[in-house]
Amino acid sequence: MFYSEAGARPRTWEASPSEHKKWVEVFKACDEDNKGYLSREDFKVAVVMLFGYKPTKIEADSVMSSVNPNTSGLSLEEFLSIVRKKKEVQLHQSEIRHIFTAFDRHYRGYLTLDDFKKAFKQVAPKLSERTVLEVFREVDQDSDDFVSFKDFEYAMKCGQNEA
Numbered sequence: 001m002f003y004s005e006a007g008a009r010p011r012t013w014e015a016s017p018s019e020h021k022k023w024v025e026v027f028k029a030c031d032e033d034n035k036g037y038l039s040r041e042d043f044k045v046a047v048v049m050l051f052g053y054k055p056t057k058i059e060a061d062s063v064m065s066s067v068n069p070n071t072s073g074l075s076l077e078e079f080l081s082i083v084r085k086k087k088e089v090q091l092h093q094s095e096i097r098h099i100f101t102a103f104d105r106h107y108r109g110y111l112t113l114d115d116f117k118k119a120f121k122q123v124a125p126k127l128s129e130r131t132v133l134e135v136f137r138e139v140d141q142d143s144d145d146f147v148s149f150k151d152f153e154y155a156m157k158c159g160q161n162e163a
Contacts, residue, residue, distance in 0.1 A: 015084060026050055035073070037072055039074075046083075096153050110148050110149075138155065139151055
């Protein structure tokens with residue numbers, strides 16, 4: 001409901017040519033023996049280079065289990081697809097944080113019903129107060145009359161899946 005009422009929609013995203021080139025360069029740099037694929041350890045180094053963190057064992061296992069069984073590692077196309085998806089998630093999370101911050105006009109780290117009313121009055125002035133209240137109640141997962149970033153993020157992600 002939150003997405004359909006607020007009018008938000010997940011966006012498709014494409015890498016710029018320079019970003020794509022950087023990803024290919026990282027792949028080549030991490031493919032130490034020019035074998036044409038990244039091993040598990042090569043993949044971890046590539047993620048550190050591109051995203052600044054070492055992937056967890058679970059993340060590395062997940063990626064490596066998706067590799068074509070006829071190869072010994074992650075091909076360039078598979079790597080580019082994974083990096084694009086990770087970048088989309090990163091941008092989406094940043095967008096959610098930005099929206100939450102815009103709603104949190106008093107910088108308290110949580111939103112009240114009044115914050116919702118003011119924000120919706122700005123972005124959707126014809127939306128009824130009853131609808132805004134329904135959205136607030138839906139987003140306020142623990143019904144404590146405060147919407148934390150975690151509540152907000154969860155609602156935004158659920159809304160994306162329903163859209």
